[in-house]
Amino acid sequence: MKRRLLTFAAAAALVALTATGCGSSKPATPGASGEAAGLTLQQVKDAGVLTIGTEGTYKPFSFHEGGTGPLTGYDVEVATAVADKLGVKPEFKETQWDAIFAGLDAGRFDMIANQVTMTPEREAKYLFSTPYTISTxxxxxxxxxxxxxxxxxxxxxxxxxxxxxxxxxxxxxxxxxxxxxxxxxxxxxxxxxxxxxxxxxxxxxxxxxxxxxxxxxxxxxxxTTETSKSALTFSKGSDDLVKAVDQALADLTADGTLKTISEKYFGEDVSK
Structure with missing residues (x-):
């Protein structure tokens, strides 16, 4: 989808704006570039919360039913299931797409769950979980x-x-x-x-x-023969946390949770 293929230029311009918003519940240590360093699984467990950046206006992935209902959607349910597997509570921070990467850079949240397509350009700057959405x-x-x-x-x-x-x-x-x-x-x-x-x-x-x-x-x-793969997105240096999330996704695949969530929103399994 077109929003998943946008560049980081707009997001980078909004770093200053997102940095003034509510901060993460975990300390974000700036790296050499001034961006937030990664988080460890232990930091997330100690906080008891996994903060998640998402749009909240991107149906059927992240939205409010009827515009005013609780936050729901395919990505929201997947991220919630991952947090449950990690033994922590999910906390969603709704952010416009143009600012979502800047929010991650500034440490406003721990990961993005918003149908972020894995591309070479993004993989050079961020860490990704194993894909949870495969499409053509x-x-x-x-x-x-x-x-x-x-x-x-x-x-x-x-x-x-x-x-x-x-x-x-x-x-x-x-x-x-x-x-x-x-x-x-x-x-x-x-x-x-x-x-x-x-x-x-x-x-x-x-x-x-x-x-x-x-x-x-x-x-x-x-x-198309080529596929588009979307994954949960993290700051560089979060290798330990990403490894734990990958295990959570593997468990959710094995127990049928991802398949169930997929079929709820799309009528078939789009997680593999």
Missing amino acids: GVIVTKASNTDITSFADLKGKTTAQSLTSNWNQLAKDSGAKVEAVEGWAQAITLLKQGRVDATINDKLTYLDSQKTKNDPDIKIAAE
Whole structure:
């Protein structure tokens, strides 16, 4: 999803702003760069709290039902289950996406749970847990469409895409003509009206939509071979804590918890 592929530039500019907010319950020791050094598992256990940065406005991953209900979502439930395995309480700190990495840098929270995609650029600056979400890009067409079964079939066709998303570029690279839209809902409207032939998006977006609406008029026509992996994100130096979180995720996979949470929000297991 496009927000997961944004750079750190905006976040870096907001370090000063986030640093003035509520601090972590654990001491953050600045490293040589001025950013918070990592935390150990023992520090988290001593505090009895795992502080977690998340948006709170990113449905179905982190949101308030009806806008005013308790914080919930796929990422929220996964992070809560991880904290339970560590024997500590989860404490969520809602933060805008543009400031979420700056908040981690400033020690405002211990980890991020917000569908952060693992990229080489991010892995050079942060530590990641084992992935808890695996997804692909998908071509969505009308259920009756038999002309499109691969990305090669998009050549000469028209797709509906947000111009700021990475899927827009994939559509162009596939030879499609692009009709600009503001998001998923508008793309599906144009598709069902027959004004475009397809739309490319993250499979999670499709699954979330189908879990809610179960629209029989659309289908996945093809998937990318490359996958997108999202993981819990930590400051460098938190190796001990990340190791414990990885074990917690392994236990949650083994006992079926991650599968259950996945199926609740997406109708299938997206954790592997």
